[in-house]
Amino acid sequence: xxxxxxxxxxxxxxxxxxxxxxxxxxxxxxxxxxxxxxxxIIFGNLIGSRIGTIATDNSGAGIxxxxxxxPGLIMMAVIQNAYGNITSSFFGAKFQRFVEExxxxxxxxxTILAGYVAGAVLRGFMVGLIVLAISLFFTKIHLYHPIITLxxxxxxxxxxxxxxxxxxxxARKFDDIAIIPTFVLTPLTYLGGVFxxxxxxxxxxxxxxxxxxxxxxxxxxxxxxxxxxDIDLTWAYLIMLAxxxxxxxxxxxxxxxxxxxxx
Amino acid sequence: xxxxPASVPALEVAGLRKTYATGVEALxxxxxxxxxxxxxxxxxxxxxxxxxxxxxxxxxxxxSSGDVxxxxxxxxxxxxxxxxxxxxxxxxxxxxxxxxxxxxxINQAGFYGIERGVARERAERYLKELALWxxxxxxxxTLSGGMKRRLMIARAMMNEPRLLILDxxxxxxxxxxRRSMWKxxxxxxxxxxxxxxxxxxxxxxxxxxxxxTIIDHGRVIENTSMRKLLAKLDVETFVFDVADAxxxxxxxxxxxxxxxxxxxxxxEMSRAHDLNSxxxxxxxxxxxxxxMRNKANRxxxxxxxxxxxxxxxx
Numbered sequence: 001x002x003x004x005x006x007x008x009x010x011x012x013x014x015x016x017x018x019x020x021x022x023x024x025x026x027x028x029x030x031x032x033x034x035x036x037x038x039x040x041i042i043f044g045n046l047i048g049s050r051i052g053t054i055a056t057d058n059s060g061a062g063i064x065x066x067x068x069x070x071p072g073l074i075m076m077a078v079i080q081n082a083y084g085n086i087t088s089s090f091f092g093a094k095f096q097r098f099v100e101e102x103x104x105x106x107x108x109x110x111t112i113l114a115g116y117v118a119g120a121v122l123r124g125f126m127v128g129l130i131v132l133a134i135s136l137f138f139t140k141i142h143l144y145h146p147i148i149t150l151x152x153x154x155x156x157x158x159x160x161x162x163x164x165x166x167x168x169x170x171a172r173k174f175d176d177i178a179i180i181p182t183f184v185l186t187p188l189t190y191l192g193g194v195f196x197x198x199x200x201x202x203x204x205x206x207x208x209x210x211x212x213x214x215x216x217x218x219x220x221x222x223x224x225x226x227x228x229x230d231i232d233l234t235w236a237y238l239i240m241l242a243x244x245x246x247x248x249x250x251x252x253x254x255x256x257x258x259x260x261x262x263x
Numbered sequence: 264x265x266x267x268p269a270s271v272p273a274l275e276v277a278g279l280r281k282t283y284a285t286g287v288e289a290l291x292x293x294x295x296x297x298x299x300x301x302x303x304x305x306x307x308x309x310x311x312x313x314x315x316x317x318x319x320x321x322x323x324x325x326x327s328s329g330d331v332x333x334x335x336x337x338x339x340x341x342x343x344x345x346x347x348x349x350x351x352x353x354x355x356x357x358x359x360x361x362x363x364x365x366x367x368x369i370n371q372a373g374f375y376g377i378e379r380g381v382a383r384e385r386a387e388r389y390l391k392e393l394a395l396w397x398x399x400x401x402x403x404x405t406l407s408g409g410m411k412r413r414l415m416i417a418r419a420m421m422n423e424p425r426l427l428i429l430d431x432x433x434x435x436x437x438x439x440x441r442r443s444m445w446k447x448x449x450x451x452x453x454x455x456x457x458x459x460x461x462x463x464x465x466x467x468x469x470x471x472x473x474x475x476t477i478i479d480h481g482r483v484i485e486n487t488s489m490r491k492l493l494a495k496l497d498v499e500t501f502v503f504d505v506a507d508a509x510x511x512x513x514x515x516x517x518x519x520x521x522x523x524x525x526x527x528x529x530x531e532m533s534r535a536h537d538l539n540s541x542x543x544x545x546x547x548x549x550x551x552x553x554x555m556r557n558k559a560n561r562x563x564x565x566x567x568x569x570x571x572x573x574x575x576x577x
Contacts, residue, residue, distance in 0.1 A: 005376020012373025
């Protein structure tokens with residue numbers, strides 16, 4: 001297919017994903033809104049009010065706990081939903097076998113991957129906006145650095161979409177797409193500095209925390225919104241870009257070899 | 264439609280082998296050629312390797328060795344061009360049961376890079392031709408079995424393929440819908456599309472197809488024209504509907520006559536034997552023939568014979 005044809009194909013997959021997300025909004029958009037509202041009420045208002053300030057911004061002003069956790073909660077929702085969207089959608093296509101509609105078409109592997117990743121990123125964006133809107137009921141959100149905010153969101157959503165794609169490729173039953181989010185993704189997210197400042201952790205937990213890639217995403221996003229971060233932004237971008245390159249290459253290799261798709 | 268020189272065969276399969284990870288050798292060196300414009304039957308008993316062969320042609324299955332060319336484009340080295348030429352109607356239902364027929368067809372066209380406006384027009388045309396337009400916005404899980412099968416044909420037509428592969432398209436479909444599907448497929452073939460059909464309804468293959476390949480245990484056991492294949496049948500059985508079959512039946516040297524019931528007689532006879540002498544003998548016994556028909560599908564008899572011969576040889 002020529003470039004124009006590939007764009008049409010990519011747009012078709014992305015459009016189908018958006019239609020699916022909106023059709024089952026009670027499964028895709030409502031749950032993160034409810035969960036994050038509870039986080040803001042419990043951790044932000046009830047517990048956060050007793051903690052007071054947890055960090056200071058560039059002007060030296062104190063940052064309240066609820067304000068501190070808001071970027072992390074937004075990023076957590078983006079990560080979980082980008083991952084969940086691609087695993088459920090692509091595995092569903094495999095399970096019902098309509099993935100074959102794409103496999104028998106002349107679409108190259110990268111178009112299929114890009115279409116699904118675009119769908120996952122769009123769901124992450126929708127959920128991110130919803131959680132951002134909820135957070136405004138509990139705290140004020142600055143937009144300290146819009147480009148860092150947007151690029152961090154994009155890179156994190158793409159990384160977890162690609163990880164979700166790998167999960168969906170290897171999954172043979174629905175349990176296989178539930179195990180990773182439950183036993184890997186959620187613990188890493190909780191330990192990724194969403195609710196606390198890792199700089200305040202004692203050794204060796206502080207050093208161990210730096211092995212968690214989510215820490216870099218949460219902190220880069222927090223920097224974009226609040227102007228404070230526990231880690232060096234250069235490292236955060238290098239690590240995120242490396243993940244994107246490695247994962248995208250791996251996904252394309254899986255697709256072109258037909259792993260989990262072609263017998 | 265996609266362009267390719269008319270002289271190039273629609274499909275060339277050369278030395279195709281497939282051994283699955285389980286060790287099952289599904290194809291053991293299949294070679295065949297389907298000319299452009301043909302209506303081609305691919306037959307074989309269950310487990311013969313038909314679906315594996317179709318899977319490799321449509322790139323759903325990776326071959327172990329050998330090659331497949333679709334209008335000259337190798338599925339291995341030029342997959343995009345080869346797939347552009349193919350429309351596939353698979354054996355199993357494989358569309359999203361939560362989408363509508365209209366969305367399924369439009370999306371399928373999108374996967375081939377066809378703009379949405381064109382896709383919408385084609386979807387309307389093919390859904391109307393296959394009598395599905397009034398269900399175009401219904402959720403597909405609510406469609407009947409026959410509608411689902413017709414939807415898969417409409418979907419396969421969205422890229423207006425030069426080679427349409429139908430893997431048991433009429434399985435489980437009632438005769439009325441089956442005939443309407445035949446009519447549609449015949450019209451597609453008449454318009455220039457090469458059609459490959461696999462079916463267990465051998466009457467269907469006999470009626471529609473001009474050339475035939477029979478495969479069994481991953482090997483080609485017959486590859487010829489339908490006419491030549493049917494000419495190999497040396498014995499035929501006719502069923503006579505008669506006014507009264509209770510009288511004594513005539514004795515003829517190379518015809519075996521048998522009374523089925525009070526009004527039915529069966530005659531098994533050599534194809535070389537003329538029917539006039541049989542009618543004369545029946546008439547001489549005072550047996551009035553009201554009508555007659557072939558007992559069994561002729562291709563079915565040959566098919567069973569060839570497959571049995573293959574088993575005996577194995």
